[in-house]
Amino acid sequence: MDLRHAQMIQSRLVPPPQKFTMPDLAVWKITEDSKVRLLCPEPETAALAEAFFRTICSATPTVQTEPKSCNLPEEGYRLDITQNLCTIEANTAQAVRYALHTIRQLMESERGVLTSTRQQVPCVSIEDYPAMSFRGVHLCWFPETPVWEIERQIRLAAYYKFNYIVMESWGVLKLDRHPEFCWDEYAVEKSEFKRLIQLGKDLGIRLVPQLNIFGHATCARVGTGKHLLLDQHPEYAPLFEPDGWTWCVSNPATRQYLQEIVEELLDLYNEPPYFHIGCDEAYTPESCTLCMGSYLEKLASHITFFHDLLAKHHCKTLMWHDMLLAREDPRWEGYIACGSKKDGHDTLHTCLPKSLILCDWQYHYPEKDGKEPHWPTGTYLKELGFPVIVCPWDDPRGGWSLGKFAVREKMDGYLQTVWHHGQRSHIMTAIFVQGAHGAWSPETDTQTISWVSLNHHLRQLSHDMGLKEYRQFGSVQYQVDPAPYQD
Ligand SMILES: [Zn+2]
The missing domain is CATH 3.30.379.10 (Chitobiase/beta-hexosaminidase domain 2-like)
Structure with a gap:
């Protein structure tokens, strides 16, 4: 042979x-x-x-x-x-x-x-057999994402043996309680979400919701300047810090508003085992006059409130890690940390429940002298007593290395992020093909002919869905960019 x-x-x-x-x-x-x-x-x-x-x-x-x-x-x-x-x-x-x-x-x-x-x-x-029991993909449903595209990503994740999808709606889900929290012309009905949640169940992959309760409050990428709520309904300004990027955690109306959305999502997703509350990249906390002073207590109380609310529903809370680490701390040089020592974010962890599951997103590959990164943030957060999930993005070296690290250091799972790169062919390979390798069998060093394998698998899934149109095949919708696009 x-x-x-x-x-x-x-x-x-x-x-x-x-x-x-x-x-x-x-x-x-x-x-x-x-x-x-x-x-x-x-x-x-x-x-x-x-x-x-x-x-x-x-x-x-x-x-x-x-x-x-x-x-x-x-x-x-x-x-x-x-x-x-x-x-x-x-x-x-x-x-x-x-x-x-x-x-x-x-x-x-x-x-x-x-x-x-x-x-x-x-x-x-x-x-x-899988190297770890939590193997997730974080999917973003943008106004620009057609339903078939998100469905094919769900099918691809299941086909590549992931078992959870964290679904983040970027202003497309039309809620009953807060229909204004959605772009009208891109609204997707709850029945469509229900169909996909059921499809996931049939395919063996559990869909769980995400709602950002701290930073990223715009439900839009920061580079685009859009704001889901304030662009259409400026009267909701008191719910946010003055620039709109971060929720105002001191306003009781903010908590009430978010609670109503969380409860509707728990119902829509059939009492899911996990709920992601975001909390990354809150660039402008404590910038309104109500928030100024004793901010860490207010923030900790805000996060703990939602953790406890979810726990009552037997639901575990996932949260991005970066605001807990001070970016000025030399230990995290080259690694992702967005909090500030000066504002006390590096001590925020002392006021938070240790059952919060921290999603440590590390998108670079900070090798030193040609040596693989040692991913110190994950080790540190684990030592603080939190369960930690490793979260790579679009660097193919990162997914595999973080997968090996997660197995070696007994981390609590792997969450592959996609963001707005779900329609970029070579990046999709890094995300889905290398991501599956990192989550399932990182200790094998088999080479996969990734790009063509991905194309073949996408063709199979497009056929399963009965797709027929040009843009519904392959790893990109168009071969030539048909419109100006923010990169
Ligand atoms: Zn405020």
Whole structure:
């Protein structure tokens, strides 16, 4: 067996599996006469496998189930494919889904003919399981994002074995209680969100909401100067610091307003296990006359109020980390820290509940003398007693390195951020392909042929959705930028 051939077949898989072997170049042809042996204690997984082969492979092989558990973690699976039999071992429906995703990524069409919808799979043995249990993608739904695009990103995240999506609406979700908190001409009805939340459930990925309760109060990128609420409704100015970027945490009306939105989101997302309260990049705190003086107590009380409100709903609070670290502190040189020592933000942590889960976003790759970054912010926040989730962005080295760091230092998960780069082809590769590697199997060093793999997978997902238009295929909507665009 030529090692190059095995590597080529293995490189089809995103994320790379933990253990992969391929004895020869034989294939399993998926036909009506094929056999699948499914060993799983959950009997309903047979229907999952049958539906997969029917819809994806246009064939209905016999799926023979045996209610047996195996010595694998909850989301782990074993796949053994020979010319005559495909055997899947797993303990849960989620693990069976992951095995089926792997089969789909390995598949190729019947070879040597003009056209065919039949599929075949190289004979391989795989044992696979995630390196950590929280593997999220943070998705931003901008007014410019079409529904199909966000849906395809949800499908892609599920296909790449992430299990959570933190969904941040940038002014598109039309709420009942506060319909003014939305761009009228880009409003998306709650029923559309409900459809996607259910789709996520069916695909094995849980959608959870985000609402910024401190900085980023504009629900728009700072470089654009837009403000979701004040551009359309200037009378709501008392809810914000005078420049509008940060919520005014001293105004009781702000707390009431945000609480009403939080409660509506909890209901919409079916009492989610997590809720992200943002809190990054609050550039202008304590800038109104009401906020001036004893600000840290006011801010801590504001954050704690929402943490406690969510805890009553059995919901854990996720929060960006950066306002807890002083940017002047030499320990964080090269790393992200946005708080100020002078304003006491570096001691804010002493007044906050330790069950807040801090999302440590580190978007650079601050190597020193060619050495991998050591990510000291995560270690420090963990030592303070908080659970910490590592959050890379668009540097492909960062995702993999942070994934390895998270496993080594026993961090609490991985949250891949996307921001406004969900439609940039080479950056999407860093975000989704390298991100999946960082979250699932960072300790494997398999090379994935990432760009073309991503294109192939996006084509599969566009077909699943029945998409037909030019801009709905590929990793970008247009090959040539059709409009001036803020970079
Ligand atoms: Zn204020």
